Amino acid sequence: GAVAGTGTSRDMLALAGPEARAVDLAGRAVLPGFIETHNHPVFFGLTLAAAVEAGTPPNDTIGDIADRVEQAVRDVEPGAWVRGYRYDDSLLAEDRHPTRQDLDPVSPDNPVCLMHISGHFCVVNSAALAALGIDRDSADPQGGVIARDDAGEPTGLLVETAAFAAYAAMPDAEPEELVSALGLAGDAYLAAGVTTVCDLGLGLTGGRAELAAYRSAITDGRLRTRVRAYLVPDLIEGLAEGDVRLPALELDGVDRDAFRVLGAKLWADGSIQGLTGALDEGYACAPDQVGMLLHPADELARLVATLHATGLQVAVHGNGDRAIQTILDAYDALGAEPVADDRRHRIEHCQMAHEEQLAQMAESAVLASFFIKHVYYWGDRHRDRFLGAERAAAIDPLASARGHGVRFGLHSDTPIVPVDPLEGIWCAVNRVTRDGHRLGVEQAVDVETAMAGYTREASYLLHAERHAGTLADATDADLVVLSADPETTDPLAIRDLQVEQTIIGGEVAYERSSS
Numbered sequence: 273g274a275v276a277g278t279g280t281s282r283d284m285l286a287l288a289g290p291e292a293r294a295v296d297l298a299g300r301a302v303l304p305g306f307i308e309t310h311n312h313p314v315f316f317g318l319t320l321a322a323a324v325e326a327g328t329p330p331n332d333t334i335g336d337i338a339d340r341v342e343q344a345v346r347d348v349e350p351g352a353w354v355r356g357y358r359y360d361d362s363l364l365a366e367d368r369h370p371t372r373q374d375l376d377p378v379s380p381d382n383p384v385c386l387m388h389i390s391g392h393f394c395v396v397n398s399a400a401l402a403a404l405g406i407d408r409d410s411a412d413p414q415g416g417v418i419a420r421d422d423a424g425e426p427t428g429l430l431v432e433t434a435a436f437a438a439y440a441a442m443p444d445a446e447p448e449e450l451v452s453a454l455g456l457a458g459d460a461y462l463a464a465g466v467t468t469v470c471d472l473g474l475g476l477t478g479g480r481a482e483l484a485a486y487r488s489a490i491t492d493g494r495l496r497t498r499v500r501a502y503l504v505p506d507l508i509e510g511l512a513e514g515d516v517r518l519p520a521l522e523l524d525g526v527d528r529d530a531f532r533v534l535g536a537k538l539w540a541d542g543s544i545q546g547l548t549g550a551l552d553e554g555y556a557c558a559p560d561q562v563g564m565l566l567h568p569a570d571e572l573a574r575l576v577a578t579l580h581a582t583g584l585q586v587a588v589h590g591n592g593d594r595a596i597q598t599i600l601d602a603y604d605a606l607g608a609e610p611v612a613d614d615r616r617h618r619i620e621h622c623q624m625a626h627e628e629q630l631a632q633m634a635e636s637a638v639l640a641s642f643f644i645k646h647v648y649y650w651g652d653r654h655r656d657r658f659l660g661a662e663r664a665a666a667i668d669p670l671a672s673a674r675g676h677g678v679r680f681g682l683h684s685d686t687p688i689v690p691v692d693p694l695e696g697i698w699c700a701v702n703r704v705t706r707d708g709h710r711l712g713v714e715q716a717v718d719v720e721t722a723m724a725g726y727t728r729e730a731s732y733l734l735h736a737e738r739h740a741g742t743l744a745d746a747t748d749a750d751l752v753v754l755s756a757d758p759e760t761t762d763p764l765a766i767r768d769l770q771v772e773q774t775i776i777g778g779e780v781a782y783e784r785s786s787s
Contacts, residue, residue: 273777275747300772301757303723304741305467305750306693307730309641309681310620313469313499314477314485315391316460316687317453318445323347324356326386328363334370337386342378350381353400353443357687360389362545362653369419370395372428385442387435389688390543394435395428404441406430413437415566432542432566439477440506450478450485455494462782464692465752465771466497468740470641470683470733472587472620473537474501480519487523490530496781498530498750500734502537502587511575516582529748529777534734535585537620538575539566541595544623544658545650549592551624556660563592573602580606580615585735587618587641596625600632611637618733621646621685623667630669630676639733640680642668642725644699645689647712651705665712670700674721681733682725697722697758698767719759719766749778 276287288294323344326337337359344354361369375384375397383400387393401407408424416433418426430438445453461469475482489495509517521533541563542548547555550563567575572588576599579586586603590596599619603610610617614637619625622640625633633640646654646667655664673680682696698704700722703711724730731741739748753773758766774782 273749273779275743275745275749277745278743297753299756301754302743303465303752303754304727304743304747305752305774305776306465306726307468307470307681307734307736307741308461308466308683308686308691308693308726309470309730309733310472310643310683311469311686311691312391312473312476313457313461313471313495314450314453314482315473316691317455317457318355318449318477319357319687320456320460321449321453322357323354324386325358326356327358327389328360331359331364333365334368334374337364337370338374338378341375341384341386345379345382345384348382352382354379354382354384355442356384356386358389359386359395360545362657369393369427369429372397372401372426375428383442385438387439388546390546391688392432392435392542392546392548394430394438396430396438397428400438401426401428404438415564431546432548432564440479444481445478447481447485447488450481451488451492451494454485454489458489458495458497460686460691461497462774463771463784464694465754465774466691466693467750467752467774467776467781468498468500468731468734468736470534471499471501472641473504474533475504475507480507483519483523486531487526490523490526496776498776499532500736501531501533502535502585503533504537505575508536508579511578514574514578516578518582518584535587535618536579536582537587537589538572538579539589540572540599541565541590541592544591544646544654547658549623550595550598551592552594552597555658556663557657562594565595565598569598569601572598573605576602576617577606580610580617585616585618587620589620591621591623593624593626593629596622596629600629600636600638603636603638604632614735616733616735622680624663625669625673626666627672627676630673630678633673634677638678640673640678641683641733642670642673642680643685644668644670644682644696644725645684647703648695648699648706649689651703651711652707652709655705655709655711666715667712669712669715670717670721670725671715674717679729679732680725681730682722692767693726694754694758694769694771695767696726698763700725701763701766704764719763723758749775751775
């Protein structure tokens with residue numbers, strides 16, 4: 273299960289015992305297994321099995337989504353919840369969020385919830401609003417909004433903490449659904465060459481039941497990718513009061529190499545494409561709006577300090593530059609201890625970090641996990657709609673981060689976008705948008721740096737650099753075999769490479785079909 277050595281073919285054959293099997297890659301390349309530093313495995317698996325695929329593609333209009341809802345309603349009993357995922361208002365022909373008026377005609381008797389591609393919004397119908405106890409007299413929660421029409425009636429759009437509360441109030445998925453979801457996600461990870469995945473929000477979808485689902489999926493062999501998890505606040509009793517009582521962090525019968533809780537996850541703001549990312553300056557399309565902080569700065573600092581005192585690694589979601597600054601201020605308020613004890617606190621997404629903030633991160637040894645695929649999936653709209661050309665060109669500033677000495681991993685935030693790390697490497701190297709434009713080429717990095725964001729540097733974010741992320745004596749034999757070496761491939765063709773095999777602990781867990 274470990275690497276015995278590296279070197280020339282002659283060196284390796286000298287290590288081979290009588291039972292060893294020699295594998296000729298015939299020109300293919302072997303890399304350390306990919307490490308995904310920010311994903312949502314349960315959520316991902318549930319979207320793969322969802323009743324309604326609300327994304328674009330395949331849907332061009334709100335009517336297309338409504339048609340899918342109507343079909344899903346036919347397949348369930350009256351009163352049963354119907355869920356859909358991945359709608360993107362900015363890609364729909366109507367250029368708006370759906371409303372309850374769009375959904376009610378096709379779902380009069382079933383509560384419906386459609387989750388936005390960012391996860392920070394959802395749209396529900398009238399039956400769902402009634403089930404959630406939301407009406408015109410309901411107050412907006414702190415850090416959230418219940419959208420209303422001109423008459424003051426809820427439109428069905430729930431924003432940030434209002435959406436999170438709706439998710440939590442919906443009926444829990446059945447235990448077998450959660451286990452099946454992890455199995456579906458695990459299959460996708462293996463096919464993408466991912467040998468370790470970080471669950472950045474354990475409990476986000478299924479609460480405490482996710483711990484039991486992980487135990488079952490791993491012990492049954494349904495999930496083979498290694499998991500490193502970060503708890504959502506709802507799983508940490510006493511966090512609000514400052515008297516933390518952590519749940520059991522070990523799973524009975526599950527090896528710590530297979531599953532381990534490393535830390536906790538907080539959110540500082542929302543998403544740029546939803547106008548809820550907290551910015552220093554207004555949005556290009558709405559200059560009077562600067563997004564929202566989901567916690568006042570002093571409250572975020574208190575939560576960070578409380579979690580730090582438990583010994584956990586802290587990871588905070590921050591997209592906008594204003595949110596990133598509140599996170600850095602919260603970390604700096606801890607003093608020198610995080611650096612001295614090598615805690616490696618993190619900023620997630622870190623989309624709009626500017627030069628001064630990157631310098632501050634380097635000085636405070638704060639790590640970043642960059643959502644590099646923003647460049648491809650939203651770069652055109654950031655440039656033309658949300659941020660303007662100058663700010664859009666500076667999103668996900670990998671070259672600047674490297675120049676300042678900030679250590680970082682890369683991620684896809686799946687199911688927000690496809691998991692494929694090769695696509696992430698391609699994005700980091702080329703910075704090409706969905707419409708084929710180059711965005712902020714000065715922030716592009718070389719292939720080796722991009723690969724490190726999914727291997728060597730990614731392992732550092734997990735305190736795992738002695739075991740994963742490199743191929744060296746005694747590291748875990750977690751490998752991915754690619755159809756060719758990314759460093760000798762045309763940079764624009766990197767995402768077209770194939771994952772031929774995924775190996776975990778020396779055992780082949782995935783092999784691409786030759787058909």
